[in-house]
Amino acid sequence: MTRDxxxxxxxxxxxxxxxxxxxxxxxxxxASDPQAGEIWADLQVAHVALADAELEPLPAGLRGEILRSVxxxxxxxxxxxxxxxxxxxxxxxxxxxxxxxxxxxxGILALGAWRGGFEAGRELAPSTVATTxxxxxxxxxxxxxxxxxxxxxxxxxxxxxxxxxxxxxSQGAADVTLAWDPAHYDMAGLQGGAGEVVATETGWAVxxxxxxxxxxxxxxRSAAAGGDVRVTVRVGDNEERRTIRLPG
Amino acid sequence: MDAIDEIALVxxxxxxxAKAFTALVTLYERVVYTLALRMxxxxxxxxxxxxxxxxxxxxxxxxxxPRRRFFSWIYRIAVNESIxxxxxxxxxxxxxxxxxxxxxxxxxxxxxxxxxxxxxxxLDLNEDDRQxxxxxxxxxxxxxxxxxxxxxxxxxVKSRLFEARQRLGRALRRRGVNEA
Numbered sequence: 116m117t118r119d120x121x122x123x124x125x126x127x128x129x130x131x132x133x134x135x136x137x138x139x140x141x142x143x144x145x146a147s148d149p150q151a152g153e154i155w156a157d158l159q160v161a162h163v164a165l166a167d168a169e170l171e172p173l174p175a176g177l178r179g180e181i182l183r184s185v186x187x188x189x190x191x192x193x194x195x196x197x198x199x200x201x202x203x204x205x206x207x208x209x210x211x212x213x214x215x216x217x218x219x220x221x222g223i224l225a226l227g228a229w230r231g232g233f234e235a236g237r238e239l240a241p242s243t244v245a246t247t248x249x250x251x252x253x254x255x256x257x258x259x260x261x262x263x264x265x266x267x268x269x270x271x272x273x274x275x276x277x278x279x280x281x282x283x284x285s286q287g288a289a290d291v292t293l294a295w296d297p298a299h300y301d302m303a304g305l306q307g308g309a310g311e312v313v314a315t316e317t318g319w320a321v322x323x324x325x326x327x328x329x330x331x332x333x334x335x336r337s338a339a340a341g342g343d344v345r346v347t348v349r350v351g352d353n354e355e356r357r358t359i360r361l362p363g
Numbered sequence: 364m365d366a367i368d369e370i371a372l373v374x375x376x377x378x379x380x381a382k383a384f385t386a387l388v389t390l391y392e393r394v395v396y397t398l399a400l401r402m403x404x405x406x407x408x409x410x411x412x413x414x415x416x417x418x419x420x421x422x423x424x425x426x427x428x429p430r431r432r433f434f435s436w437i438y439r440i441a442v443n444e445s446i447x448x449x450x451x452x453x454x455x456x457x458x459x460x461x462x463x464x465x466x467x468x469x470x471x472x473x474x475x476x477x478x479x480x481x482x483x484x485x486l487d488l489n490e491d492d493r494q495x496x497x498x499x500x501x502x503x504x505x506x507x508x509x510x511x512x513x514x515x516x517x518x519x520v521k522s523r524l525f526e527a528r529q530r531l532g533r534a535l536r537r538r539g540v541n542e543a
Contacts, residue, residue, distance in 0.1 A: 122525045157532030158525075164481045164535055165500045165528070173396055174410055181388050184414050185421040 116144045121151060129162045175358075176294020176345045179319035183292070259359055263289060264350030266324070272344075274362040278303065278335040281344055281359070285310075285324040292347040293332055294319040299342035300334035300361070307331065334361065370429045377424050387433075388417055394434070394502055395441045401497040402445035404486045412444045419444075435512045438498075446490060477540075484534035492527035499524055 116124075124141050127133035133141070145152040258269040267286030272279050278300065283291055290313065297318035305312060305320055307330030313321040322330050334344070347356045372390075375383035395416050400409035419440050427436060485493055498504045498512065509524075510517045 122522065126521075126525065154529055157529045157536065159532070160535045160540055161528040161532035164477065164484075164531070164540065165496070167477055168481055168500060169478065170393070170397060170501060171400055171406075173393060174406065177396065177410060177413060178385075178388055178392055180410075181392065181414050181417045182385060184418050185384065 175296035263355045279361045281332040285328045290349045294345040303335040304333035438512045487534040495527045
């Protein structure tokens with residue numbers, strides 16, 4: 116048997132596509148040629164191991180980190196206005212409905228706040244993005260200390276019904292990114308005293324902390340238990356990252 | 364997603380469509396992360412490499428020819444980044460052969476042990492063998508796609524895969540793994 120034939124038949128046998136004749140040929144070959152026998156033993160071990168090999172789950176917040184690392188140019192605000200105006204011109208009857216006009220004005224204000232707030236997010240007051248938080252339970256995990264540029268960040272987690280609250284307390288100024296796996300958790304609330312929310316998206320939030328800030332991020336579990344939250348603290352060019360296991 | 368949809372997606376990215384780029388990341392994050400993880404054997408490295416790869420893709424998109432296969436392009440960037448990371452490692456830096464074993468529940472202990480052995484054996488192989496095995500067995504790529512990504516003939520892919528599997532099997536047997 117040539118090397119090429121051996122490769123082809125061995126592969127066919129491992130894949131289960133070999134006919135009886137090929138199986139017999141291979142059996143005879145590996146029995147008569149010790150070197151081929153060794154190769155066949157190696158191949159069988161590799162075949163079983165690779166068949167069992169599984170994909171690792173993607174780390175929490177990876178997509179958010181990737182998307183945050185690139186910046187598309189923001190669309191011109193004027194073009195957005197012109198789109199709205201164009202839609203009015205196309206359907207003038209809408210312009211005569213005073214009730215609709217009021218509703219549209221409110222919608223435009225809300226959309227404008229969202230569009231203007233996403234990229235830089237600095238106009239957003241914390242209360243704008245805060246939603247209802249779940250009452251905390253009294254038992255919290257020991258805080259994890261993250262020391263970057265004198266910011267003195269402490270992160271703790273507290274189980275709440277159907278999820279967890281992540282509490283961040285800072286002694287100094289820092290930008291903190293919280294990232295979680297959106298397949299496991301949805302953000303149920305983000306509230307804080309001092310500082311501001313820079314941006315929130317599915318699976319991550321960025322908060323600008325000032326000295327004495329305390330923020331609570333409440334995550335509602337949407338899938339089976341498990342998962343973690345990744346905390347990145349940045350002060351100037353210094354950065355520290357921690358992955359914290361969520362309770363439950 | 365077929366090749367035509369992918370070309371359309373790449374063109375939208377080139378036109379500055381942020382949503383299209385998000386879709387591209389969603390499509391390829393697993394490919395890039397898995398490749399980096401299996402090449403470097405380190406989760407943190409794989410995470411960093413994933414970010415760098417997509418940053419490079421983003422920066423290079425304007426010059427990318429959409430008639431080329433996007434997979435081959437991003438794959439090449441990911442492999443180069445992984446190899447750079449490996450070469451930048453100090454010899455004393457330990458690799459992590461314990462992939463998929465952290466926080467494993469008891470019921471999955473045996474499977475986790477096998478995963479660790481496979482990853483350890485993968486790290487015994489050279490970079491070319493590792494690439495071939497990852498492409499075929501973790502990323503489920505056809506011989507043609509592998510050939511295109513690596514710039515070799517399909518028949519050469521089959522032959523090299525055969526040898527890579529053989530070497531993986533030998534590495535596993537050295538680690539005490541025998542066929543089931």
